[in-house]
Amino acid sequence: MLFDNHGRPLEYLRLAVTDRCNLRCHYCMPEHGLEWLSRSELLRYEEMLRLCRLLVELGIRKIRITGGEPFVRKDLMVFLRELSRLDGLQEIALTTNGVATGAFVPELKALGIRSVNLSLDTLDRERFFQITRRDEQPAVLNTLEQLLRSDFSVKINAVVMDGLNTDDLIPLAEMTRDLPVDVRFIEEMPFNGGDHTTTLRWNHRRILDTLQQQWPGLTALPSSPAATASEYLIPGHRGKVGIIAAWSRTFCGTCNRIRVTPQGMLKTCLYDNGVLNLRDLMREGLDDEALRERLLLAFHSRHKDGWAAENARQNDPVHESMATIGG
Ligand code: SAM
Ligand code: SF4
Numbered sequence: 001m002l003f004d005n006h007g008r009p010l011e012y013l014r015l016a017v018t019d020r021c022n023l024r025c026h027y028c029m030p031e032h033g034l035e036w037l038s039r040s041e042l043l044r045y046e047e048m049l050r051l052c053r054l055l056v057e058l059g060i061r062k063i064r065i066t067g068g069e070p071f072v073r074k075d076l077m078v079f080l081r082e083l084s085r086l087d088g089l090q091e092i093a094l095t096t097n098g099v100a101t102g103a104f105v106p107e108l109k110a111l112g113i114r115s116v117n118l119s120l121d122t123l124d125r126e127r128f129f130q131i132t133r134r135d136e137q138p139a140v141l142n143t144l145e146q147l148l149r150s151d152f153s154v155k156i157n158a159v160v161m162d163g164l165n166t167d168d169l170i171p172l173a174e175m176t177r178d179l180p181v182d183v184r185f186i187e188e189m190p191f192n193g194g195d196h197t198t199t200l201r202w203n204h205r206r207i208l209d210t211l212q213q214q215w216p217g218l219t220a221l222p223s224s225p226a227a228t229a230s231e232y233l234i235p236g237h238r239g240k241v242g243i244i245a246a247w248s249r250t251f252c253g254t255c256n257r258i259r260v261t262p263q264g265m266l267k268t269c270l271y272d273n274g275v276l277n278l279r280d281l282m283r284e285g286l287d288d289e290a291l292r293e294r295l296l297l298a299f300h301s302r303h304k305d306g307w308a309a310e311n312a313r314q315n316d317p318v319h320e321s322m323a324t325i326g327g
Helices: 045-058 076-083 102-110 125-132 137-149 166-178 204-214 278-283 288-299 306-311
Strands: 012-016 062-066 091-096 115-119 153-160 181-187 229-233 240-244 257-260 265-267
Touching: 012 045, 045 076, 045 257, 045 278, 045 288, 062 076, 076 102, 102 137, 115 137, 125 137, 137 153, 153 166, 166 181, 166 204, 166 240, 181 204, 181 229, 204 229, 204 240, 265 278, 278 288
Parallel strands: 012 062, 012 257, 062 091, 091 115, 115 153, 153 181, 181 240
Antiparallel strands: 229 240, 257 265
16 A cells, blocks of 8 residues: 555545636636646646556556546547556546536446546526536536436535525535435635635535534534545435535545646645646656656655645645646
């Protein structure tokens, strides 16, 4: 097993395959999008596969493909097919907005992928348009239906935004009554790719209060190791609800994850500024042995928590988009 300098096992890689997206979520990027990376700046699939192989050899067991929107990158399925053949990798999961995902559901299943996180911040079509600046809610709901019909384990991610979708908390949580889904409410973080600052008005406690007022019998479930979500059961419901204190950072003590950004930067904490430029090292010709050493050095110099990682950025405040980080 792979451990960091604080004794935390590292088992989980979140790999962002692109920074591009077919939505423009208010909390993630400005209306005009981001300054997209050029093709040469992006990691190539073969570079990603090499990194995944090295990381799995070191102890990574699960890889989540994210972005940006993974399905806007050309030939994603070709890459996933290769990745699914990697010896020692126990699980591939995906995070997607669901706009273009529906058509790929059967093939994802055939590759052995079982778990998909789907972003959906509201059940109201107009509000979906307001939040994502695109009228794509029907496609997302269609993807959800297909995933459930194919027995995927589905988690719905909803970012809670003051003044935008707090009325949606109860209707979204209501989905768990009849559907076998986990609905997770995420604190809004300042990673919006723009210069607007985020003041957290809806933290995990306020979200929980709102759910408890509606369902006084809400029961906390024992937390699984390294989970970011606190999970709850609403009596009589099939699915679960969860709250992710992404801004309050209550889960750093058991964090088992690392990230690789679309341009190949290693992040050992969501809040750090990138600790190793893997793309440049690979393109300079570093061999596997040397790359492995550099990776281990980074894993053994990990910040204790997200606050320490953010402080170490000094005059470089957190403002990049989740799409360039690998949300
Ligand atoms: N495009 C895919 C999607 O939306 O699911 C994958 C990438 S997206 C960056 C991954 C996750 O990050 C989504 O669930 C999204 O809601 C979340 N996210 C993006 N910006 C965020 C922010 N500022 N605060 C909290 N969560 C955010
Ligand atoms: Fe795109 Fe996902 Fe960011 Fe929304 S959260 S703009 S869907 S990358």
